Amino acid sequence: MPAPLPIGDPVPADGSFPPPVRDALASRAEKPFGLYVHIPFCSVRCGYCDFNTYTAEDLGPGASRDSYPDTLIRELEFAASALQAAGAPQRKLRTIFFGGGTPTLLPAEDLARILQRARDLFGVEENAEITTEANPDTVTDESAQTLAEAGFTRVSLGMQSAVPEVLRVLDRTHNPDNVPAAHQAARDAGLQTSLDLIYGTPGESLQDWRTSLQAAIELRPDHISAYSLIIEEGTAMAAKIRRGQLADIDSDDQADKYLLTDELLVEAGYHWYEVSNYSTGESTRSQHNLNYWLDSDWWGAGPGAHSHLAGLRWWNAKHPAAYAQRMHQGVSAGQGRELLDDQAIVLEHLMLRLRIAEGLDIAEFNGLAALLRGGGEPITAATLETLVAEGLIEADAAAASSSWPQGRAVLTVKGRLLADAVTRSLVE
Template sequence: MPAALPPGDPVPSDGSPPPAVRAALPARADRPLGLYVHIPFCSVRCGYCDFNTYTAADLGEGASRESYPDTLIAELEFAAGVLDAAAAPARRLSTVFFGGGTPTLLPAEELARILTRARELFGFVEGAEVTTEANPDTLDDAAAATLAAAGFTRVSIGMQSAVPHVLATLDRTHDPANVSRAVAAVRGAGMEVSLDLIYGTPGESLADWETSLRDAVAMDPDHLSAYSLIIEEGTAMAAQIRRGRLADVDGDDHADKYLLADRILAEAGYSWYEVSNFSRGPGMRSRHNLHYWQDTDWWGAGPGAHSHLAGLRWWNVKHPAAYAQRLAAGISPGHGREVLDAEAVALEHLMLRLRIADGLDLAAHAALEAAEPITAETTSRLVAEGLVEEEPLVPDAEHPVGRLVLTLQGRLLADAVTRRLAD
């Protein structure tokens, strides 16, 4: 089952932001604006997944893959109206990300149509990054060519593992051989390639994980994501572990596999820029992902999608049928929202900036209204324990230390480091 939506204040039917948020919008005119487009369809529901996704059998009345693109476009048009009514400064989209689910279960022509309408409504900055996730079995040369012609610039392929028994445990149904075919199709269409991997699956050995890493590197992607498997309550895999049918995840095993990933990827020329993400240099980083870690704004379109605008966070109703009904009635699909208070802003700034290789700017953090002081004693202890490094903001010996950056060991303990800095 998809995870439950968080509680929050009601969203008005016209989607209008609170007055304080409207007043804050002009000061954010120079910040990037992103668009997330949620495609909630999957051919099979994976046992570990608690994302807001649905198979054809789950949908029932009132929602279908065929009608979904028009419903999404209706939300994009609604979003443009909300921003206009709020007198938000005009900002063209710097990134667009189609996620899911499996976006490429929709015909490539439909993804192209959604993207074209987004461009018409908002405009794109020059060199905008436009990404779609894809299952390897749903991408061929013709589909890749259609996506590229529409303006997609990169494809994130759900490889997960190269080892059949690991894929089977994850309920992934794609043919591992199709990963390289999908990579070739994306490359042939002139787009960038990202591969998504998961480590820590029950029954996956260190040798299995090394096989997946080396197979991924051999395909020479521009970007790789390596996520540790998290067992979410309410999923089929959580039930299997509870019943003893699968072994529980092991923190030490996860740490060993992360260290192996860092070593193999570094040897192949990839550097980390966020705890779980690696790229061939700064130019290949996912700019859309960085939106989430750097306090920018984005509109999330689709059932269950989350958005952020000048400290206002809101989320849509979950089920595609309820989502479609609201938009057909011309009202916001928003289910709940919250305005982040000063304490939440400061904590999120600390937590998110610390996760990226650019590090936590100590002066910028101290300037936040409710930021807890980070003492020299605390940072010295973390440095002595090998968890963070103190670095200047510019590579110049005349400038004082200005930021904290996680070490490799610190990345393994990022949450604990955050708690210590926040105390």
């Protein structure tokens, strides 16, 4: 079942923003602005998934795939009005990401229609990145061409594994043979491609994982994401593990698979730019995901979608029926929100910057540190020297300035495995 949403403060029916956010909007005119579009439909619910997704049987009255595009467009129109009423600077969309669920369960023409309405309402930057996730079984030559003609630039295929038995344990229903076909269809349409993989599935051997990596590399996508499997409470897989039907995940096994991931992808010419993400170069990084890691702003449209604007986070009503009801009433889809305090902002800055290849700018962070500790510089030369000695951060990056410690904290491969521990070291 989908994970529960946080509680938060109530969201006004008109979607208006609190005064600190309205006051901060003008200063964020140069920040990238993105749009996340949630398509919550799946043909089958995977046993490991706790995303806000629904099969046809789950939807019940008040929600349907057929009516969903129009409902979603209502939220885009609501968003444009709310931003205008708040005096937000006019910002064209730099990135648009259709996620789910399986966005390509909707006809490509519907995805194109949603994209066109977003373009009409907000404008889209000339070189914007426009992505849709897709199940390999739902991409054809015709649908890929329709997406490309509509302005999509990128398709992210949920490959997960190339090993049928691993896919079976994950409850994935796609045919592994369709991954190359879907990838080629996207390529032929002129779209960039990304493959999503998952490692650490119960029963998956190191050789199984090598097989999946090699199969992905052989296709030469522009981008590969490799995520460790996380067992979420409330999922079917968690119940199977609890009953002893599946072995629990093993952190040492996952570490070995991450090291193999890095080895094979780097060998094949891919570069890590975030702990779980590799690309062929800067131009093929996921700019939308970088927006999340670099404190940019985005509007999340759809049931359960999360948004961020100048330190304000809010999240929409979770079930498609409840979401649709709010949209048809002309009120905000927001179910709750929170305004991050200074300490939360600084800690997030630290954690998110550490995850990317450019690392954490020590001088920049120390300039923010008074908010965290009431003065002083929390990251000292001694702390950095210890992390370097332990092989957790890159020595050259940390000492990149003669005014030590004014370099960057960039995680090594070992450091990426222990990113949470590195974070704690930098704030203790």
